[in-house]
Amino acid sequence: MRYRKFNYKSKEELLDEASSIGVALPYADSVSELLKPYELCGKHLENKIVIQPLEGCDADEKAAPGELTRRRYRRFVQGGAGLVWFEATAIVPEGRAQAHQLMMNEKNVDAYKYLVEEIKETCLKTKGYEPVIIQQLTHSGRYSKPNGFSEPWIARNNPLLEREKPIENSRIITDSNLKRIEETYYEAARLSAAAGFDGADVKACHGYLGSELLAAFTRKGEYGGSYENRTRFLKNSILAVRSATPETFIVSTRLGLTDYFPYPYGWGVVQENGSSKIDLTEPLRLIDELKSLVGLKVLNVSIASPYVNPHISRPYERGGYEPDEHPLKGVARFIETICEVQEKNKELPIINAGFSYLRQFAPNVAAGALEKGAGTLAGFGRAIFANPDLPRQLYEHGCVDEKRTCVSCSLCTDHLRKGCSTGCFIRDREIYHD
Numbered sequence: 475m476r477y478r479k480f481n482y483k484s485k486e487e488l489l490d491e492a493s494s495i496g497v498a499l500p501y502a503d504s505v506s507e508l509l510k511p512y513e514l515c516g517k518h519l520e521n522k523i524v525i526q527p528l529e530g531c532d533a534d535e536k537a538a539p540g541e542l543t544r545r546r547y548r549r550f551v552q553g554g555a556g557l558v559w560f561e562a563t564a565i566v567p568e569g570r571a572q573a574h575q576l577m578m579n580e581k582n583v584d585a586y587k588y589l590v591e592e593i594k595e596t597c598l599k600t601k602g603y604e605p606v607i608i609q610q611l612t613h614s615g616r617y618s619k620p621n622g623f624s625e626p627w628i629a630r631n632n633p634l635l636e637r638e639k640p641i642e643n644s645r646i647i648t649d650s651n652l653k654r655i656e657e658t659y660y661e662a663a664r665l666s667a668a669a670g671f672d673g674a675d676v677k678a679c680h681g682y683l684g685s686e687l688l689a690a691f692t693r694k695g696e697y698g699g700s701y702e703n704r705t706r707f708l709k710n711s712i713l714a715v716r717s718a719t720p721e722t723f724i725v726s727t728r729l730g731l732t733d734y735f736p737y738p739y740g741w742g743v744v745q746e747n748g749s750s751k752i753d754l755t756e757p758l759r760l761i762d763e764l765k766s767l768v769g770l771k772v773l774n775v776s777i778a779s780p781y782v783n784p785h786i787s788r789p790y791e792r793g794g795y796e797p798d799e800h801p802l803k804g805v806a807r808f809i810e811t812i813c814e815v816q817e818k819n820k821e822l823p824i825i826n827a828g829f830s831y832l833r834q835f836a837p838n839v840a841a842g843a844l845e846k847g848a849g850t851l852a853g854f855g856r857a858i859f860a861n862p863d864l865p866r867q868l869y870e871h872g873c874v875d876e877k878r879t880c881v882s883c884s885l886c887t888d889h890l891r892k893g894c895s896t897g898c899f900i901r902d903r904e905i906y907h908d
């Protein structure tokens with residue numbers, strides 16, 4: 475069965491449907507696992523709930539957080555999550571995914587400092603603790619649109635993505651430009667620490683620059699071909715972040731475990747009988763190397779590409795196309811993939827994601843995933859856009875308000891792709907409407 479309207483009224487209906495399509499969903503009746511405090515790199519997390527990065531495309535004219543950005547994070551922390559993984563923030567102008575994507579530099583860093591202080595204080599006042607905030611630092615590579623239209627910087631051509639219009643060679647980012655960006659990561663991390671963030675993430679997922687290079691089998695030069703070359707940019711950038719910041723500053727990456735493209739364009743995949751299958755050999759090797767290289771102590775993960783195969787990383791009810799698989803298969807695949815990584819890295823806190831399609835059952839499956847070993851901390855994306863009070867509701871009622879759940883309609887991503895400010899167009903209509 476490919477598709478069914480989400481109208482599961484009970485845990486039993488949901489789990490019956492899952493087993494009818496051969497999927498075993500972990501499900502915890504109690505969400506208490508999510509509400510346990512946790513010590514992350516010497517910092518206190520009030521609970522194991524993580525707000526995954528959610529770009530709002532609402533920077534002001536200086537690329538600093540705008541009014542809507544500040545509103546978003548105030549609402550996020552008032553809801554009571556332990557860890558906020560702050561959205562993709564560009565480190566160079568040409569690497570912005572939208573004209574209104576956040577970007578941090580020497581000139582606007584004070585606005586970030588103000589925002590971090592504001593959200594820490596808001597949380598302290600309303601909840602009695604300070605949340606930990608990790609900033610995602612990015613270059614959008616292939617998906618750069620700094621002036622509102624596509625101005626890509628690609629690792630190498632990918633015919634699967636360029637069927638209609640191949641991207642010209644001049645847009646293949648040069649080795650010397652990559653070296654410059656690695657150095658910029660040093661500067662960006664220094665600013666991130668100065669702004670008061672608790673840590674920074676060198677983004678390496680979703681097909682953006684850091685992620686596309688991992689699969690640059692067909693690229694020539696120092697950053698393509700061999701495993702060592704393909705992982706060079708990420709390692710050098712993370713090392714730059716480490717050397718720019720004090721020891722207490724958390725250095726991490728949001729790593730795409732697989733992009734699910736066929737070889738030679740895919741990372742974390744193997745070809746079997748003409749189709750792509752997840753193969754984590756290289757991602758696992760990279761995680762091991764990052765542990766020794768920079769003492770990686772927390773890993774955020776994702777899979778696939780939100781531009782090409784979004785049903786894999788964020789299963790949905792309505793989106794740009796109808797996938798040829800049931801959304802519950804997508805949820806289960808993500809959980810299984812994380813389980814394999816956590817199993818081989820028992821001591822490393824891993825943050826999972828991809829539960830929002832499950833609406834009111836999302837916290838129970840997230841708690842079940844943690845109990846099963848599919849992650850250490852539970853990440854929520856769209857569910858938080860729709861219902862920033864999710865953690866508070868779990869503390870107070872042990873479940874979320876069904877009238878406030880994400881309905882996975884993809885309106886948030888549709889608006890983001892159009893370069894418009896985004897949030898929840900169903901549950902936060904006062905602000906977000908057409």
Ligand SMILES: Cc1cc2nc3c(=O)[nH]c(=O)nc-3n(C[C@H](O)[C@H](O)[C@H](O)COP(=O)(O)O)c2cc1C
Nearest residue numbers: 526527528529561562788828829830854855856886
């Ligand atoms: C509107 C929107 C913006 C997003 N922005 C980011 C981002 O800045 N960085 C990132 O790593 N992931 C981003 N994501 C992906 C989410 O963090 C998350 O991985 C994804 O939505 C799946 O989790 P969910 O099912 O809880 O939504 C975004 C997703 C959406 C819908």
